[in-house]
Amino acid sequence: MDQNMEKERCGWCGTDPLYVKYHDEEWGCEVTDDHKMFEFLVLESSQAGLSWSTILKKRENYREAFADFDALKVSRFTSEDVERLMQNSGIIRNRLKITSTISNARYFLEVQKEFGSFCNYLKSFLPEGKIIINHWKTLDQLPASTDLSDTISKDMKKRGFKFFGTTICYAHLQAVGYVNDHLDSCFYKNNSSSTSV
Template sequence: MAAQLIQSHDGKYRCNWCASAPDFLEYHDKEWGFPVSDDFRLFEKLCLEGFQSGLSWRTILAKRENFREAFYGFNFNKIARFTNTNVEKLLSNEGIVRHRGKIEAVINNAKCAREIVKKEGSLASFLWRYEPKKEMLGKPQSMSTSNESIILSKDLKKLGWKFVGPTTVYAFMQAMGLINDHLEGCVTRSKIESARNKFVKP
């Protein structure tokens, strides 16, 4: 079924997915699609998209603050020093998704992120190189991958990253503003476009 608009309580039209859970509206209006250059926020989103694999974003969003506390605000410099003791502690944390493979992937990816920063100066400068060109994208919310997400996925995997498949990476691009995937007519789409025009790429 094609993505559609819905009319919200304020009379404005939005992407219909924001009505599927109470906390989605604020996420849709204030976060999803706004461009991000902060390394820790970018790393957080890649990690949380990895945790979402096989689950719903509603589940992850509801636990996001718990994830942030458990992973020190997704400061990859700190996470890279995690040991097996930290892994066992996280596996007993009922506030997060207790999946050993995904937890260990975050630690692994933290080490990989540090290597990118050493080489590129920042994680943001590396990731934003893969911003898709508008003309290469279909209609908003009509795709689950793009050529760029496939390439970024492959490049991250070559650098040792885990749980970063093309679909996961595309969802990351949508959320972090590398793509404006709000539907035409959505009240937030123009806000995203304005933010992207003012955004200084790292």
């Protein structure tokens, strides 16, 4: 049997190899790089109303469509780029999500200028700037949103960000490891070698 499959992990990832790899190597791993942070921002906002597995399967298409998740390049996309993306069957062809990704890139750059990095901005909301490590026993204990995600999403909305409500915000915090919601029984929880990307 594959040693990878013998590990005890959070049940939401099931047995789909793509999902398992994402769980084992990325979800809950502290992101310290703004380029990676912007990638998750694009993917999470694209997910709104859809399953995360749908977005994960289209991840490489998004990478190609949105300039390898280069926020500066995406911020310069034009209406012609929007029309081009609307013809791209490899991504979610939702005009509002596409135009919001472009405008979000501009706001992302503004936040970078103000805080030095987007990572710094998000951490400014965390208690003492430190990641939150929760201790859940079962998946049904995981919240869909919290006061923290409410606060951040409201602030981002004021700054102009779209498709980043409190539920998407909380999913983003989990994904980038600013809230570690791996179950206590999950092998990842105490895997000190997987701390940041």
